[in-house]
C-alpha cells in the first residue's frame with residue numbers, strides 16, 4: 001500500500017509538475033514492522049531510541065498505572081503512527097502537545113499528532129495508561145504472569161505491550177529506564193543497573209537503567225517480596241533476587257544457582273569475547289512459569305531445584321550474546337538464538353556425558369530416526385507455531401556442532417566472535433554469508449541439509465557428520 005502511494009505520487013509529479021516538497025507529504029506509519037510471523041508487531045515510520053517507563057503497581061490486586069515516554073526518530077513524514085499497547089490509555093502527548101488517539105484493536109494504539117512530524121526528525125511521545133495486565137489476552141496469548149503477592153512481565157516473543165507503550169519488534173532496539181513503585185515491603189526489579197531506591201511513607205520507587213539498546217521483549221519487571229544480593233564481577237554490578245515466597249531451602253538453592261552466573265560469563269568470554277552489557281544478574285520467582293527467559297542482563301528462572309540445574313544458567317547467559325546482543329531480524333531466524341544457546345549449554349554440561357561435542361552430535365543424529373517428525377521442522381523457517389519446537393533447539397545445536405566439525409574450531413571461533421562483535425541483528429542468510437567468508441568454503445549444501453531441508457541430513461563429511 002505504501003509503495004502504491006509512492007508510485008502514484010511519482011505519476012502525479014510527472015503529469016502535473018507538482019513540487020518535490022509534496023512528495024514528502026505526511027502519511028500514516030504502517031501498523032506492523034513486516035515480520036511474516038507477527039504482522040502487527042512493531043510499527044512503521046519511526047525508530048525508538050530511548051524509553052522512560054514509570055509505573056505504580058498494586059502487587060496484591062495486580063493493577064498497573066503508569067506512563068511511557070519515548071524518544072523516537074521519524075523514518076518518514078508522519079501524520080499518524082501506531083504504538084503497541086494492550087492497556088487502557090488515558091492520554092497521549094506528542095512533543096508535549098496533547099494528541100488524538102484511538103485503539104483500532106486491543107494491541108494497536110493509533111496516534112494522530114496535532115502537527116504532523118516531518119521526516120528525519122526526533123520527537124517525543126508520552127502515553128499514560130492503566131489496567132490489570134494479567135487479564136489481557138491477544139490472539140489467544142495471555143503472557144503476563146501473576147500469583148498471589150507476585151507479578152512479572154517476562155515472555156517471548158511478546159510481552160512489552162502488556163506493560164509499556166512499545167515499538168514491539170527486535171529490529172527496533174532502544175535503551176530503557178524503568179521505575180517501579182511498589183507498596184513498602186515489596187521490591188520492583190527490572191533490567192540493568194539499580195540506580196536509585198526512593199522510600200516514601202507507603203510506597204518505594206525502584207529505579208533501573210539499561211545503558212545498552214534492548215529488544216522490547218527482553219525488557220522485564222518483577223514485583224513482589226524478594227531477597228536480593230548485590231556485588232560486582234569484573235567491576236560490573238551484579239544483582240540477584242529470589243522470591244521470599246519460596247521456602248528458605250529453595251531460596252538458598254536458587255541463590256546458589258544465580259551465583260553461578262559470573263563463572264558462566266567468564267567461561268563464555270573465552271569463546272565469544274567480552275560480555276556485551278554493563279549489568280549482570282538473575283531472578284528466581286515463585287511463579288510457576290515452566291521456562292526461563294534471557295531478559296537482557298537479568299534472566300528469570302523458575303525454581304529449578306538448585307545449583308545442579310546450572311545448564312539453565314549457561315543457556316540463558318549464552319543468550320546474552322545470541323538473541324540479546326545479536327537479535328533476530330525476523331522471528332523465523334529464532335534458531336540462531338536457540339541453537340547457539342543450546343550449543344553452549346551442551347558444552348558447559350560436558351557434552352551431556354559424551355567424550356566430545358562431536359560424539360554428542362553423532363549420538364543425537366542417530367537417536368532421531370529418519371522418519372521422526374523432529375526432522376520435519378524447517379530450521380530456517382519453522383513457522384510461528386513451531387518457533388519453540390524441540391528441533392529449533394536440538395537440531396539448531398547439532399547444526400552448530402556440525403559446522404564446527406566442517407570448518408574447524410579455529411574458524412568456528414573466529415566466526416562466532418565476528419558474529420557477536422560486528423552487529424546488533426542478523427538473519428540466517430547473514431550467518432551463512434559470514435561462515436562462508438571466514439571459512440573460505442562454499443557451504444550452500446551444508447546449510448541446505450541442516451537448516452533448509454525437512455529431512456535428516458545425510459551422514460557425510462560435507463554435512464559435518466563423519
Ligand SMILES: [Zn+2]
Nearest residue numbers: 315319338341
Ligand atoms: Zn533459549
